[in-house]
Amino acid sequence: MRFLSTRGAAPAADLVHALAVGLAPDGGLYLPATLPRIDLATLAAAPTPAAVCAELLRPFFADSPLATDLPALCGEAYAQVLPLRALAAADDYVLELFHGPTAAFKDIGARFLAAALQRLRAPGTPPLTILVATSGDTGAAVAAAFHHRSGFRVVILYPRDGVSARQAHQLGAFGDNVLTLRVAGSFDDCQRMAKRALGDAALRAALPLASANSISLGRLLPQAGYYAWAALQYWRQHARALSFIVPTGNLGNALACVIARRMGLPIGRIVLACNANDTLPRYFAGEPYAAQPSRRTLANAMDVGAPSNFERLRALYADDAALRADLTAHAVSDADIRATLRTAHARHGLLPCPHTATALHVLQRLRAAGDTQPFAIVATAHAAKFAEVVEPEFGHAAAIPKPLAALLARPSHSETLTAGDDALLARLRQLHHIG
Ligand SMILES: *Cc1c(COP(=O)(O)O)cnc(C)c1O
Numbered sequence: 001m002r003f004l005s006t007r008g009a010a011p012a013a014d015l016v017h018a019l020a021v022g023l024a025p026d027g028g029l030y031l032p033a034t035l036p037r038i039d040l041a042t043l044a045a046a047p048t049p050a051a052v053c054a055e056l057l058r059p060f061f062a063d064s065p066l067a068t069d070l071p072a073l074c075g076e077a078y079a080q081v082l083p084l085r086a087l088a089a090a091d092d093y094v095l096e097l098f099h100g101p102t103a104a105f106k107d108i109g110a111r112f113l114a115a116a117l118q119r120l121r122a123p124g125t126p127p128l129t130i131l132v133a134t135s136g137d138t139g140a141a142v143a144a145a146f147h148h149r150s151g152f153r154v155v156i157l158y159p160r161d162g163v164s165a166r167q168a169h170q171l172g173a174f175g176d177n178v179l180t181l182r183v184a185g186s187f188d189d190c191q192r193m194a195k196r197a198l199g200d201a202a203l204r205a206a207l208p209l210a211s212a213n214s215i216s217l218g219r220l221l222p223q224a225g226y227y228a229w230a231a232l233q234y235w236r237q238h239a240r241a242l243s244f245i246v247p248t249g250n251l252g253n254a255l256a257c258v259i260a261r262r263m264g265l266p267i268g269r270i271v272l273a274c275n276a277n278d279t280l281p282r283y284f285a286g287e288p289y290a291a292q293p294s295r296r297t298l299a300n301a302m303d304v305g306a307p308s309n310f311e312r313l314r315a316l317y318a319d320d321a322a323l324r325a326d327l328t329a330h331a332v333s334d335a336d337i338r339a340t341l342r343t344a345h346a347r348h349g350l351l352p353c354p355h356t357a358t359a360l361h362v363l364q365r366l367r368a369a370g371d372t373q374p375f376a377i378v379a380t381a382h383a384a385k386f387a388e389v390v391e392p393e394f395g396h397a398a399a400i401p402k403p404l405a406a407l408l409a410r411p412s413h414s415e416t417l418t419a420g421d422d423a424l425l426a427r428l429r430q431l432h433h434i435g
Helices: 015-020 040-044 049-061 067-077 106-120 137-146 165-171 187-198 201-206 217-238 252-262 279-284 310-315 320-326 334-348 354-368 383-394 402-408 421-431
Strands: 003-005 030-032 084-086 092-096 128-133 152-159 178-184 209-211 242-247 267-274 328-331 375-379 415-418
Touching: 003 015, 015 106, 015 217, 040 049, 040 217, 049 067, 049 217, 067 106, 067 217, 084 217, 092 217, 092 354, 106 137, 106 152, 106 217, 128 137, 128 187, 137 152, 137 165, 137 178, 152 165, 152 187, 152 421, 165 383, 165 402, 178 187, 178 421, 187 209, 187 421, 201 421, 217 242, 217 252, 242 252, 242 354, 252 267, 252 310, 267 279, 267 354, 267 375, 279 328, 310 320, 328 354, 334 354, 334 383, 354 375, 354 383, 415 421
Parallel strands: 092 375, 128 152, 128 209, 152 178, 178 415, 242 267, 242 375, 267 328
Antiparallel strands: 003 030, 084 092
């Protein structure tokens, strides 16, 4: 399969190129040239999430050097349980994506990317440094995925005051080939510094660098697998399409759901749950698309004012009207997140994280408006990662899942860095003893 830039002014790329680079030469993002319709009978016969994902992604990998590795890549990505659990009321479900090593859904995409890049490394080439700016969950997922993989080093940049205490501990708990930098600035500072380093030709000539950010195709594609798995599970039991409510920041997770539906999976409606960063809800309500500066909320991993995958989503539709007809988006305030956290257990039998709470709140809105379709909210992280937000509302401690407990039991070390572009360049040069 060939991959085309969303801006249409770059040559078509093959899979390996599209996986390796962030942006296409015209500044756009790569998408598969076509989203072929899958044979549902074949897909339904696949026994595990990994097998479903491998079957779904087969057309994209068909003529690439990774074609025969695809089942193994999916096996590494999907080395976790993937429950679709019924909630208290009929037709309400939760798809739990937080059973991986860092207790957030990003583990699945990060592990797929790491497994793919490892197989593409030629022996004897100098180590590749993965540079990642994180608002909390991405950095840990990428670090866990590349930890102890020979030929790779990870450098994480996170905003000093922008992550939860457990996120901060987790980010510093890897060591070995992972360097964690705690930046005295905002997430936007971290992102700018990473971009500047990735764009520095002299540095890159001396030090092979790659990013693993939210536009990475190697993270996006495997995420379609869990929507396919969940929709098929539901289809087998109920012979109906399942609709999804997706907590949304940079739109990587929701876009994977759109891709799965395009490929013929029995997925009904796709509803985006955003926090107070309402760029998408405004757009879907009919306003022109207008990126905004990000605002801090209780659902910090979704504090995005300029969703980086919007360009991909828009490119899948003929025009704005077609896109607006196919998806809806809701903004959820911090007050509504708190209220939802407080009552979630009594009303739904669920202890959500603040991000998952946005989806749960949207479900409540839809039910209050008389919507009776079967809906699964997507649980993007475990509540225990955000103890300081959820515990005052729950009124008790959140039980810590085993993988998270293992990371929290390790010592944690982060270096402090000032929020200037030169500080990062100097640190990277020093790390690799470059003059
Ligand atoms: C990253 C993240 C999101 C947002 O996902 P996108 O793919 O950026 O839309 C939501 N919830 C949690 C817990 C996350 O870590």
